Amino acid sequence: MLEIDLSTKLASLELKNPVITASGTCGFGEELxxxxxxxxxxxxxxxGITVKAWSGNKQPRIAETPSGILNSIxxxxxxxxxxxxxxxxxxxxxxxxxxxxxxxxxIDDFVxxxxxxxxxxxxxxxxVNVSCPNIEGGGMAFGTDSSLVYQVTREVRKVYxxxxxxxxxxxxxxxxxxxxxxxxxxxxVISLINTLLGMKIDIKRRKPELGNIFGGLSGxxxxxxxxxxxxxxxxxxxxxxxxxxxxxxGSDAIxxxxxxxxxxxxxxxxxxxxxxxxxxxxxxxxxxxxNKITKLSEIIGQALL
Ligand SMILES: Cc1cc2nc3c(=O)[nH]c(=O)nc-3n(C[C@H](O)[C@H](O)[C@H](O)COP(=O)(O)O)c2cc1C
Numbered sequence: 568m569l570e571i572d573l574s575t576k577l578a579s580l581e582l583k584n585p586v587i588t589a590s591g592t593c594g595f596g597e598e599l600x601x602x603x604x605x606x607x608x609x610x611x612x613x614x615g616i617t618v619k620a621w622s623g624n625k626q627p628r629i630a631e632t633p634s635g636i637l638n639s640i641x642x643x644x645x646x647x648x649x650x651x652x653x654x655x656x657x658x659x660x661x662x663x664x665x666x667x668x669x670x671x672x673x674i675d676d677f678v679x680x681x682x683x684x685x686x687x688x689x690x691x692x693x694x695v696n697v698s699c700p701n702i703e704g705g706g707m708a709f710g711t712d713s714s715l716v717y718q719v720t721r722e723v724r725k726v727y728x729x730x731x732x733x734x735x736x737x738x739x740x741x742x743x744x745x746x747x748x749x750x751x752x753x754x755x756v757i758s759l760i761n762t763l764l765g766m767k768i769d770i771k772r773r774k775p776e777l778g779n780i781f782g783g784l785s786g787x788x789x790x791x792x793x794x795x796x797x798x799x800x801x802x803x804x805x806x807x808x809x810x811x812x813x814x815x816x817g818s819d820a821i822x823x824x825x826x827x828x829x830x831x832x833x834x835x836x837x838x839x840x841x842x843x844x845x846x847x848x849x850x851x852x853x854x855x856x857x858n859k860i861t862k863l864s865e866i867i868g869q870a871l872l
Pocket of ligand 1: 589590592615616638640642696734762785786787789811812814832833834835836
């Protein structure tokens with residue numbers, strides 16, 4: 568029998584397999600654990616946390632599109648205090664690495680959140696979501712300006728001792744520039760991609776379908792863009808990458824690994840059917856068995872020319 572080693576490394580952290588939940592699609596673990604044994608996953612990334620509790624954007628907040636969904640949930644979350652008091656004690660019982668996704672509207676917000684999370688060793692790392700608007704800087708998303716990506720990373724790095732993951736926005740001209748800024752700022756890991764900005768019109772009402780007008784596109788529709796961006800970033804940075812965007816199957820995940828990702832995250836697929844998360848792990852293992860590959864590291868970056 569061929570021994571298959573699915574383990575992978577994200578900086579100093581070893582994951583038993585490369586499949587992680589994508590932030591915002593699996594709540595805080597408890598919700599997902601009703602459907603699957605979450606300890607079988609490589610790691611869990613929880614919903615984006617902000618300084619204050621927030622009830623999210625106007626309804627409707629989800630619209631279906633060809634091979635994808637548009638969402639404008641808008642970071643509905645219990646705030647950092649609610650998270651630490653109510654969600655973290657439950658998360659701490661699970662035997663798997665947990666990443667906490669954080670969002671802010673200023674550099675101070677990100678630093679505040681990172682400082683608050685720093686004392687908790689039950690959290691393996693923070694994922695810094697730079698896709699939100701910089702209110703003090705005129706409302707453009709942090710992730711569209713490489714000097715802001717650098718500054719946010721550097722300031723968070725100073726106060727947070729665990730793994731710092733920078734989650735990049737795909738709504739940019741040059742993703743490599745953003746990834747290099749994160750690497751220079753001291754990020755341990757890069758994750759990409761967040762959702763692509765989109766919109767849908769209800770032609771009967773002659774109005775935008777989402778209450779927030781625009782939303783983030785996710786699901787299989789964005790996979791080719793995501794694979795391309797992972798490939799470009801992997802060619803230019805040394806730190807490990809978590810790849811995501813439209814992964815529905817083991818072969819989708821393997822595309823990301825071959826493009827240079829060390830791990831993958833699964834979002835929309837888990838909302839469609841949480842069992843897919845575990846099926847993707849099994850399918851990666853089957854692919855390796857069929858191709859007589861014993862170590863996941865033999866796949867990572869194989870398509871890079
Ligand atoms: C409903 C929903 C909520 C999301 N919330 C967050 C979030 O809070 N923070 C974040 O960084 N990304 C968030 N995302 C983006 C996902 O983590 C992921 O980057 C994106 O959906 C692409 O992966 P997928 O196609 O597998 O869903 C959200 C996506 C969806 C669909």
